[in-house]
Amino acid sequence: MTSATPGAPAAGSSAPSTLDGGLLAAIRGWIGFYVTTMRLAVTAQIQYRVSNYFYMIGMIAEPVIYLVVWSTVARQQGGEVGGFTPGEFAAYYIVWTLVRNMNIALTPYAWEERVRGGELAGMLLRPVHPIHFDLGFLAGWKAVVIVLWLPLAAFLTLIFQPTLAIRPIDLVVFFVAIWGAYVLRSMFLWLLGLVTFWTTRVGPVFDIFFTAELLLSGRLVPLSLMPDWAQQVAGFLPFQWTFGFPIEALIGQLPPEQLLGGLTMQLLWIAISATIVAVAWRLAVKRFSAVGG
Amino acid sequence: MAGAGVNRADDERPDAAPRFDDRRDLLRPLRxxxxxxxxxALNELQYRANLAVQLFQSGIALGTGLIVLGLVFGQTSNLGGWSQSELLAVMGVHILMGGIINSAIQPNMERLMTDVRQGTLDFILTKPEDAQVMISVREFRIWQAVDIVVGGIVLAIAVSQLQAGIGVGAALIFALTLFLGAVMIYCFWLLVTTAAFWVIRMDELHELFEGLYQSGRWPVTIYPGWLRISLTFLVPIGFAVTVPAEALTSRLTVETLALAAAFAAVLFLVTRWFWRFGLRHYSGASA
Incomplete structure (x- = not known):
């Protein structure tokens, strides 16, 4: 990591070099930084396989419960509910597990420890905005997680028999969308974490956020099963672009304009949230005073 | 490892003596x-704002549960043979049992895990009480017990909606199944936590159990066979939540009740044996 960090900030101050050279160096610096951070994450996380598996089984219980409930309802209603057959529910919730693994971002609860434990003071000394380290580290962790996820996905596929019809374009859009979902959710959770700078009672704030996300993202049920007004509310919020959209991009046979529209919405929300993060981070750091140093 | 032998002798003394006492005084653990x-309670009463936080969180969880129930019953009139008010009863038991777990069982087990990792379990083993009793009753989070009340209210509403209503007999059997369920969940937690004597780090255990426990929100009978059996015998959520709910909705058979009692007894004995076996592997902080 030490070898990579100087590259990135150097770009901003390298006024004498040509524009091309500076830009290239900057890009190379950033890629180096991210690759190194991701490698670090892989090396660190591969050690905790049991812990990671505990976490993942606990996590996979959630969609399996939804899947069982909704396929039971579908079967009772003559094989279909809200346009989903049991096989389509299976496809939805199995893809859910991958999307969930991909959109896991730094928990906002981590900030309490960072502020109280003084870890933040060290983070501030680095020449790169700390969000890059979090983005890179968790992105690397995903490599480990996905390897661990594969056997579970195979098992779920065998048991629940999903109906899958995937076109090449779905696959391409899905690949982009899961990374979009990851970046977007990271931004929002980071923003949520920054609340810690203003109050120590963060639990209720986080609860409201996660409950709204659960209901309005497609995490609990595909959004088409929600009442119309809830779907309209969801349209004004960023949540569905981090959960429901990637899933439906892969399995929902969406027309190309909806696929592109979804990616555009992700990009738009990332731009909005990144701007707020930049501003909020500055305000937050002003409020922070390290003790002891 | 040289110190292990010495420690073993130390371990057995506090463990053996109170067992003798226990036989004379069965109420001692309760006291x-x-x-x-x-x-x-005195400790937590200092932080009264936490009650507000807990009420808020319980309210949000309850609201979410009701929304989910509403979504399901917006599409169907029964789920696997359970009506909406019957499923409300399941939810009530689920919240109530969750309150018991989070206030009385899990905090003790998490403290035990920390004690094993840091070697501070020594302080328990030197006390003249049964070690298993000590590690099981040390912690009680009164604010988490809010869920016991919330679950009770949800249950009362659900029962008042049931056409049949329930008599005194059914209520007593319900209380019995609830007790057996709590014993089984306690045994499950202690069995797994005892593994900490060998594994040491089990940070995600809490996450794992939390995830699995959510399955109890629905009657285990709706799950496919392999999952239903796992959720009954491997992680006894079926016994802890579905069986008490069955008692309330006149579904409980004598066979199920007998099975619950027998399984609870066997599990308790196995847990007791495994705990003592694990304790012999504990080498302490100073060894």
């Missing part, structure tokens, strides 16, 4: 629990 409960 110990009462004592720790008082200390814990």
């Amino acid at each position: 110990l629990f009462g004592l720790f409960f008082r200390v814990g």
Whole structure:
């Protein structure tokens, strides 16, 4: 990591070099930084396989419960509910597990420890905005997680028999969308974490956020099963672009304009949230005073 | 490892002596629990704002549960043979049992895990009480017990909606199944936590159990066979939540009740044996 960090900030101050050279160096610096951070994450996380598996089984219980409930309802209603057959529910919730693994971002609860434990003071000394380290580290962790996820996905596929019809374009859009979902959710959770700078009672704030996300993202049920007004509310919020959209991009046979529209919405929300993060981070750091140093 | 032999002798003394006492005084564990409960309550009463936070969180969880129930019953009139008010009863038991777990069982087990990792379990083993009793009653989070009340209210509403209503007999059987369920969940937690003597780090265990426990929100009978059996015998959520709910909705058979009682007894004995076996592997902080 030490070898990579100087590259990135150097770009901003390298006024004498040509524009091309500076830009290239900057890009190379950033890629180096991210690759190194991701490698670090892989090396660190591969050690905790049991812990990671505990976490993942606990996590996979959630969609399996939804899947069982909704396929039971579908079967009772003559094989279909809200346009989903049991096989389509299976496809939805199995893809859910991958999307969930991909959109896991730094928990906002981590900030309490960072502020109280003084870890933040060290983070501030680095020449790169700390969000890059979090983005890179968790992105690397995903490599480990996905390897661990594969056997579970195979098992779920065998048991629940999903109906899958995937076109090449779905696959391409899905690949982009899961990374979009990851970046977007990271931004929002980071923003949520920054609340810690203003109050120590963060639990209720986080609860409201996660409950709204659960209901309005497609995490609990595909959004088409929600009442119309809830779907309209969801349209004004960023949540569905981090959960429901990637899933439906892969399995929902969406027309190309909806696929592109979804990616555009992700990009738009990332731009909005990144701007707020930049501003909020500055305000937050002003409020922070390290003790002891 | 040289010190292990010495330690073993130390371990057995506090463990053996109170067992003798226990036989004379079966209420002793209860009195110990009462004592720790008082200390814990006094401690937490200092932080009264936490009650508001807990009420808020319980409210959000309850609201979410009701929304999910509403979504399901917006599409169907019964789920696997259970009506909406019957599923509300399941939800009530689920919240109530969750309150018991989070206030009385899990905090003790997490403290045990920390004690094993840091070697501070020594302080328990030197006390003249049964070690298993001590590690099981040390913690009680009174604010988490809000869920016991919330679950009770949800249950009362659900029962008042049931056409049949329930008599005194059914209520007693319900209380019995609830007790057996709590014993089984306690045994499950202690069995797994005892593994900490060998594994040491089990940070995600909490996450794992939390995830699995959510399955109890629905009757285990709706799950496919392999999952239903796992959720009954491997992680006894079926016994802890579905069976008490069956008692309330006139579904409980004598066979199921007998099975619950027998399984609870066997599990308790196995847990007791495994705990003592694990304790022999504990080498302490100073070894």
